């Protein structure tokens with residue numbers, strides 16, 4: 001079955017270390033602005049045990065500059 005390449009909302013317990021190398025992490029804001037998140041940088045900063053949803057309040061949107069309105073999404077790279 002072909003799957004749409006659509007970002008999926010991160011699960012409530014998903015940790016930074018759970019993101020696989022073939023997945024792309026995005027932060028998507030309520031204003032629909034989205035940005036790719038550099039997982040390696042974030043992992044160095046917060047550690048692999050950091051729960052992604054707990055980091056969301058710290059996300060600040062670059063477009064509307066509001067913090068706490070963005071959420072993490074992952075997109076699986078499939079060939």
Ligand SMILES: [Zn+2]
Pocket residue numbers: 029030031032033061062063064065066069
């Ligand atoms: Zn925004």
